[in-house]
Amino acid sequence: MDNVAAKTTTAIQATDLGKRYGSFWALKDCNIVVPRGSVTALVGPNGAGKTTLLKLLVDLSSPSAGSATVLGMTPNQSSGYLSEIGYLAQEIPLYSQMTVEKHLAMGAHLDTNWDNGLAVSRLKELKIPMGRPVGKLSGGQRAQVGLALALAKKPKLLLLDEPVAALDPLARVEFLTSLAQAATDAGGELTVVMSSHLLADLERVCDHLILLAAGETQLCDSIEHIIATHKLLVGPRNEATSSPGYSIIKETHAVNETNLLVRLNDKNFRSSSRWHVHDANIEDIVLAYMEQAKQEGDER
């Protein structure tokens, strides 16, 4: 019974998942749950294992430790498994000499679920020249072609590795709009996991967030819950800062002021009157965790 419930509400579950190259752990102790229908941001410093995690999920690499369940299955290279998953690698692997049209024809030939009409109307709406070799398109257009191809197979899960990293701001917004539209059209049947460094963009389109840093899963929750449980406390210097009501993620001191970014342990936490409680935005929260992880790494 539990298993059935997990299948319907969870798109991805990883337990102690890890990948080791020689003596180096590219990903370690990764414990995540991605709810079905969510658009999840995957963030963390370079080298935290984001790409490694995505590769493990599509079985382009096999785990050295732990396990993952994706759409109720263990990652494997069978066509049954991969037909439900769209994966767009960082470098957007397209054939530069081949036209957009030819890419679509190839997809239609290789995939039984292929919705060519959907891909064509999507790309025409974006005014992408269908007869032009992909190598002659702009970066933004190439990313849109990659996305359209990944969506044309009607996946239940879409994994995007830094899809907007190389795009100019306008192309970035256009890409995110296409992605949000696809999520709307799928009506909760599509789960998206997208790695990126651009936190402000992510807050717009994503509703969940996973933060990998220092070989650990630092955060894995809905953005709403993360924001609700993290606060910025501003108060006088030279006063005891610790409290059972919260855990300190980041502590900043000035001559006569102390700022604490904290995770609340107690929902009904009330600060003393000398401390002011402010909301923190997702960017501040993620940066605080990344700094904390970096300091711990340096001390090790």
Added chain:
Amino acid sequence: MIILRINTRSGVPPYLQIVQQIKHDIRLGLLKKGDKLPTVKEAVTMTAVNPNTVFKAYRELEHQGLVKGQPGIGVFVLNNPDTPPADAQARLTADLTRWIQEARKLGLDDEATEALFHITLRK
């Protein structure tokens, strides 16, 4: 049709920004009783936010009694939020103008005046 805007730097959650903007537009008369709000797809296209964010904003507006969703048709503006009658508004504006003049006379600049207003409002 109104144009929805999202500011990702403001720190205000995107769903709340949509709620605030629509309430503001109703108050300003840009949205009137019976007007249809953008569909979720239109809202997503304008802002690149997650569709669940738009659903949540519309649910919140419905909860506040400002709009009503009609399944399969759309979400429509119901009421104007409580605004004081025109004469009351004029009287309050006159009082506030006098108060601001007084504050300036006493040497408060705009920033200090605003701060005082907000502090008193929250008391």
